[in-house]
Amino acid sequence: MRTFTTLDEVAAAAGEELGTSEWVTIDQQRVDTFAEATGDHQWIHVDAERAAAGPFGGTIAHGYLTLSLVPWLGSLVFSFETPGAKLNYGVNKVRYPQPLLVGRRVRAHVALGDVADLPAGKQALLRYTIEIEGEAKPACVAETVVLLLP
Numbered sequence: 135m136r137t138f139t140t141l142d143e144v145a146a147a148a149g150e151e152l153g154t155s156e157w158v159t160i161d162q163q164r165v166d167t168f169a170e171a172t173g174d175h176q177w178i179h180v181d182a183e184r185a186a187a188g189p190f191g192g193t194i195a196h197g198y199l200t201l202s203l204v205p206w207l208g209s210l211v212f213s214f215e216t217p218g219a220k221l222n223y224g225v226n227k228v229r230y231p232q233p234l235l236v237g238r239r240v241r242a243h244v245a246l247g248d249v250a251d252l253p254a255g256k257q258a259l260l261r262y263t264i265e266i267e268g269e270a271k272p273a274c275v276a277e278t279v280v281l282l283l284p
Contacts, residue, residue: 151244153244232269258282
């Protein structure tokens with residue numbers, strides 16, 4: 135676990151690999167709960183019988199479910215314990231190169247990209263690769279933006 139306690143530490147680490155989280159299994163209950171929360175009940179996510187005959191041989195996690203794991207998986211790798219607020223500012227890029235079959239395990243590989251000075255503090259880019267165990271392509275690649283206020 136990498137912990138940053140000052141904005142200067144964050145800036146000095148720009149461009150560094152921060153590490154990799156533990157593996158986490160994506161089960162059908164998590165997918166069903168996400169479907170319930172978002173209203174996205176597409177059969178490819180929630181109907182195991184129909185999905186078994188579909189293009190992937192089973193249900194797959196929602197892309198946005200995979201993306202929503204980024205903050206939690208990231209917290210297993212690093213922590214911003216800087217004095218001020220930490221604000222999610224958005225996402226610059228998101229891609230889903232490989233469907234994530236339910237029952238598979240994923241982990242996040244995290245790198246700190248550019249860290250820019252802003253009048254309000256620092257803006258940090260974080261690059262996440264959500265790997266699927268045993269697969270060559272990741273489930274998700276995303277670049278997020280965090281504002282760190284003093």
